[in-house]
Amino acid sequence: MLDISQPAISLKISNVSKRFGEFAAVEDLSFDVKVGRIFGFLGPNGAGKTTTIRMIVGITAPDEGSITLFDQRMSSGLQNRIGYLPEERGLYRKMKVVDQLRYFAALKGVSQSVADERIDKWLGRMELSEWKKKKTSDLSKGMQQKIQFIATVLHDPDLLILDEPFSGLDPINVEFMIDVLAEFKSNEKTIIFSTHLMETAERLCHDIVLINRGRKVVSGSLREIKESYGQNLIAFRGTNADAILGDASIIERVVTHSDAQELHLAEGVDPQDVLRRMVESGVIVSRFERTEPSLNDIFIEKVRGAA
Amino acid sequence: MTKFLAIVKHEYKKVVLKWSFLIGTMLLPLLAVGFAVVPALIFSIKGEPTRIAIVDPTGNITPRLRENLSTERLAERRREAARDAVTNISTDQNEQLNRTAEQFQEAFIFTEFDSTGRAAESVRSELTSMIIRGEIDAFLIIPTDIEASDARFEFRSRRAGDIVTNDSFRNALNRAVRSQRLANADISEERLAQLSGNVNFDAKGIDDRGEDKDTSGLMIASLIIGLMIYVTLAIYGQAILGAVVEEKETRIAEILFSSARPFELMMGKLVGVGMAGLTQLGIWVLTAAVLISFLAFQSDLAPLVASVPPITPLMIVYFLIFFLVGFFTYAAIFALIGSMVTSVQEGGQFAFPPIMLLLVGFYLSFAVMRDPNSSLSFWASIAPFFSPITMPVRILAEMPPFWHILLAVAVNSIAIAGLVWLTSRVYRVGMLMYGKRATLPEVLKWIRQV
Numbered sequence: 001m002l003d004i005s006q007p008a009i010s011l012k013i014s015n016v017s018k019r020f021g022e023f024a025a026v027e028d029l030s031f032d033v034k035v036g037r038i039f040g041f042l043g044p045n046g047a048g049k050t051t052t053i054r055m056i057v058g059i060t061a062p063d064e065g066s067i068t069l070f071d072q073r074m075s076s077g078l079q080n081r082i083g084y085l086p087e088e089r090g091l092y093r094k095m096k097v098v099d100q101l102r103y104f105a106a107l108k109g110v111s112q113s114v115a116d117e118r119i120d121k122w123l124g125r126m127e128l129s130e131w132k133k134k135k136t137s138d139l140s141k142g143m144q145q146k147i148q149f150i151a152t153v154l155h156d157p158d159l160l161i162l163d164e165p166f167s168g169l170d171p172i173n174v175e176f177m178i179d180v181l182a183e184f185k186s187n188e189k190t191i192i193f194s195t196h197l198m199e200t201a202e203r204l205c206h207d208i209v210l211i212n213r214g215r216k217v218v219s220g221s222l223r224e225i226k227e228s229y230g231q232n233l234i235a236f237r238g239t240n241a242d243a244i245l246g247d248a249s250i251i252e253r254v255v256t257h258s259d260a261q262e263l264h265l266a267e268g269v270d271p272q273d274v275l276r277r278m279v280e281s282g283v284i285v286s287r288f289e290r291t292e293p294s295l296n297d298i299f300i301e302k303v304r305g306a307a
Numbered sequence: 308m309t310k311f312l313a314i315v316k317h318e319y320k321k322v323v324l325k326w327s328f329l330i331g332t333m334l335l336p337l338l339a340v341g342f343a344v345v346p347a348l349i350f351s352i353k354g355e356p357t358r359i360a361i362v363d364p365t366g367n368i369t370p371r372l373r374e375n376l377s378t379e380r381l382a383e384r385r386r387e388a389a390r391d392a393v394t395n396i397s398t399d400q401n402e403q404l405n406r407t408a409e410q411f412q413e414a415f416i417f418t419e420f421d422s423t424g425r426a427a428e429s430v431r432s433e434l435t436s437m438i439i440r441g442e443i444d445a446f447l448i449i450p451t452d453i454e455a456s457d458a459r460f461e462f463r464s465r466r467a468g469d470i471v472t473n474d475s476f477r478n479a480l481n482r483a484v485r486s487q488r489l490a491n492a493d494i495s496e497e498r499l500a501q502l503s504g505n506v507n508f509d510a511k512g513i514d515d516r517g518e519d520k521d522t523s524g525l526m527i528a529s530l531i532i533g534l535m536i537y538v539t540l541a542i543y544g545q546a547i548l549g550a551v552v553e554e555k556e557t558r559i560a561e562i563l564f565s566s567a568r569p570f571e572l573m574m575g576k577l578v579g580v581g582m583a584g585l586t587q588l589g590i591w592v593l594t595a596a597v598l599i600s601f602l603a604f605q606s607d608l609a610p611l612v613a614s615v616p617p618i619t620p621l622m623i624v625y626f627l628i629f630f631l632v633g634f635f636t637y638a639a640i641f642a643l644i645g646s647m648v649t650s651v652q653e654g655g656q657f658a659f660p661p662i663m664l665l666l667v668g669f670y671l672s673f674a675v676m677r678d679p680n681s682s683l684s685f686w687a688s689i690a691p692f693f694s695p696i697t698m699p700v701r702i703l704a705e706m707p708p709f710w711h712i713l714l715a716v717a718v719n720s721i722a723i724a725g726l727v728w729l730t731s732r733v734y735r736v737g738m739l740m741y742g743k744r745a746t747l748p749e750v751l752k753w754i755r756q757v
Binding site for chain 1: 739
């Protein structure tokens with residue numbers, strides 16, 4: 001019996017390496033992606049994200065290691081079950097929206113009647129129905145991005161890989177796309193979401209892997225990772241606290257934001273003690289809150305640490 | 308296979324449903340029709356007849372001149388001209404203009420001008436003032452002694468710029484004077500006709516079976532076929548280049564490669580665009596057939612049309628085969644270039660070498676046309692890159708032995724297989740390389756890459 005609380009692994013990357021001449025783009029990379037979850041594939045520019053994704057979607061093959069998708073070795077037959085939205089998106093400039101969508105669907109083995117039905121449905125959902133017969137060059141960048149997304153999901157893929165899907169979208173459209181993603185997500189689908197925008201990853205992803213220079217840096221569920229990093233972080237706002245904040249034996253580092261300060265407590269310091277000492281020394285506390293590190297902090301720390 | 312068909316269909320529709328395809332398909336036949344029909348139409352428009360006064364002290368020239376310019380004589384000259392055209396198609400432009408000019412009927416109205424007993428000066432000044440008053444358009448003063456070596460025929464016209472009319476008039480006058488001189492030498496009219504008839508220059512090629520064949524229309528037909536293949540290959544090669552660069556530039560290639568194998572995508576493109584080319588060529592061949600049969604009914608050109616070697620359905624099949632051979636050869640080269648460069652402009656610069664190859668093939672076809680059985684013709688019609696143009700021309704000039712055609716197809720198929728292999732190796736890597744143009748060492752590395 002399959003344990004329902006522990007979702008099945010849909011994509012397994014095992015000890016994958018890819019080199020271009022002397023340059024190792026990906027080095028001994030391993031991680032698992034689970035069904036029904038949104039997986040964040042994170043890393044700075046040039047970390048090897050695109051190279052890895054290209055191996056997952058079968059554009060290139062790894063030099064070493066293996067990639068298993070739905071318990072099968074990656075093959076061209078599996079490509080029809082993957083929807084890939086590349087970072088650098090492209091549409092045929094002079095072709096009508098509907099013709100492009102039909103072509104991309106046909107390339108994934110969808111019959112035209114099924115494709116037409118889904119095209120109408122998705123154009124309606126994206127509020128682009130009246131653009132169906134227009135050429136790409138007539139569309140705004142945001143609209144083109146939505147069309148690109150439709151092209152990615154027309155064949156109802158089991159694995160959806162989105163490389164920077166929100167770049168160039170305004171905040172309203174980002175929200176819109178997040179809603180659409182939420183609708184698409186179900187217990188049978190796997191979504192891999194590659195980005196270097198940590199705020200978005202933090203909102204959307206259940207699990208992440210962070211890679212840098214072709215190697216894995218951190219992986220696991222977002223919750224666990226944050227907990228392991230977030231033992232001694234306080235969001236603080238108050239006055240008359242300079243003396244205590246300057247005490248290096250208690251507070252290692254202070255990061256000042258616009259509306260609050262982030263206090264990194266020294267190792268082994270109990271936040272309760274810090275609060276007590278503040279109150280005793282006459283600090284007027286308007287905010288004192290244990291927080292977790294943002295994914296951004298973890299990202300920066302890990303990537304800087306490696307440099 | 309369904310994916311491959313989807314790619315073929317997509318590429319075919321992309322070419323055929325463009326305005327440029329429609330315009331190109333229509334334009335060439337229209338141009339051809341234009342070149343064939345429009346000049347004849349323009350020259351058949353009758354101008355105002357030229358009123359001409361003739362001073363003829365001999366009294367013998369005018370009747371002959373009139374006769375030479377009469378309808379029947381003009382018609383006869385036209386028949387001769389048509390016969391000339393058949394045996395000598397390189398007739399210069401001027402001759403052709405003259406012939407067309409002779410289609411004027413009653414282009415001249417003659418007025419005899421009695422000059423007996425008057426001084427040459429006064430006659431000349433009166434005629435000149437008649438031209439000024441608009442009573443006549445031109446005058447001709449014939450000298451008394453037409454056989455004198457310094458005999459001068461004075462022709463003055465208000466329409467001195469009308470070269471066509473003047474030339475045909477001069478020709479008629481020449482013939483009139485010449486025959487009068489002969490008559491003066493006591494040669495009878497019949498004898499004269501006999502003596503001054505054109506020779507019957509019977510130029511025909513002899514084919515392998517020892518049968519006569521008329522080669523006069525061959526050059527035109529070969530030129531048209533050679534040009535048609537050259538133009539189509541150049542256009543469709545560049546279309547492939549453009550399509551490949553577009554997919555690379557817009558990064559569509561990434562989506563395509565995640566959906567189908569690069570080889571499938573590349574071959575689908577070649578086959579789809581190739582079929583579009585065949586469609587266009589098919590339309591042109593049909594139009595040409597219609598045009599030729601239309602011209603055949605125009606009696607003047609009938610002998611010319613009849614001398615075009617008969618184009619059998621087998622020949623058309625061969626032409627289409629060699630078009631495809633050429634298409635795949637050059638399309639593969641253009642696809643190779645397209646996957647190496649980063650923009651259409653850059654691709655345009657690199658399109659030069661294959662275009663040069665095509666041009667050499669086109670020039671070689673002239674040599675083939677002149678001597679289809681030479682060893683140069685043999686090698687030129689077998690060699691890859693040139694065969695697609697030279698072999699159809701050779702087939703038209705003289706059907707080579709079947710094994711030559713078979714050899715050409717075999718040699719070229721091997722060349723195509725090699726080119727397609729090479730291109731597919733470069734294509735699958737090059738299409739995903741952005742930013743800069745690939746260097747030769749890089750490309751060589753891609754080819755070796757597994």
